[in-house]
Amino acid sequence: MRTQQREAAARAERPIAQLTALLFNINRGKDAKVLTERDWWIYGTLDPEASGESLSPAVVAVMLALRAERKLPDQLLAAWHLAQAQADTAGRPPDCRALRSDCGRFWVLAPTWEGVNIRGGLVGCHGLNTGTITVRDLDRQLLTWIVKVPPRSHGGWIESDLLLAGT
Numbered sequence: 001m002r003t004q005q006r007e008a009a010a011r012a013e014r015p016i017a018q019l020t021a022l023l024f025n026i027n028r029g030k031d032a033k034v035l036t037e038r039d040w041w042i043y044g045t046l047d048p049e050a051s052g053e054s055l056s057p058a059v060v061a062v063m064l065a066l067r068a069e070r071k072l073p074d075q076l077l078a079a080w081h082l083a084q085a086q087a088d089t090a091g092r093p094p095d096c097r098a099l100r101s102d103c104g105r106f107w108v109l110a111p112t113w114e115g116v117n118i119r120g121g122l123v124g125c126h127g128l129n130t131g132t133i134t135v136r137d138l139d140r141q142l143l144t145w146i147v148k149v150p151p152r153s154h155g156g157w158i159e160s161d162l163l164l165a166g167t
Helices: 003-027 057-068 074-085
Strands: 098-101 106-109 112-114 117-126 131-137 144-149 156-164
Touching (some): 057 106, 074 117, 074 156, 106 131, 144 156
Antiparallel strands (some): 098 131, 112 117
């Protein structure tokens, strides 16, 4: 199975694994061990590097800097525990720390450019399902880019190392 197919299958199985773990824990006996979502994974991986449960040093540095400045958005707080766990690996934040939409519902931390496309070190979205959006550099407000928000079925999501198509 190719890597992309395995990642897609792992994403698709997560809700099923969550529901299975919930039902098992509700109906388990007193002596049975509490099982987590990971215990029900088939395609998911337990490797924290491959499962997206680690952040790049640039993202950690940006998150720590934004938190110190009280600018870290609420939708990225779900990844704060990863930043705290890897705080010793943080270096200097990159020149372009973050991009944010004018409405504040779409954030890209530690962006890097691949031609006209932008690869986000950590991308957080709340309330946008798909479409194009204008993002601005957090520190230099006159620098703007237009990117396409990838279609997602959830109203809010966080994803690391996501490639955003520029227009």
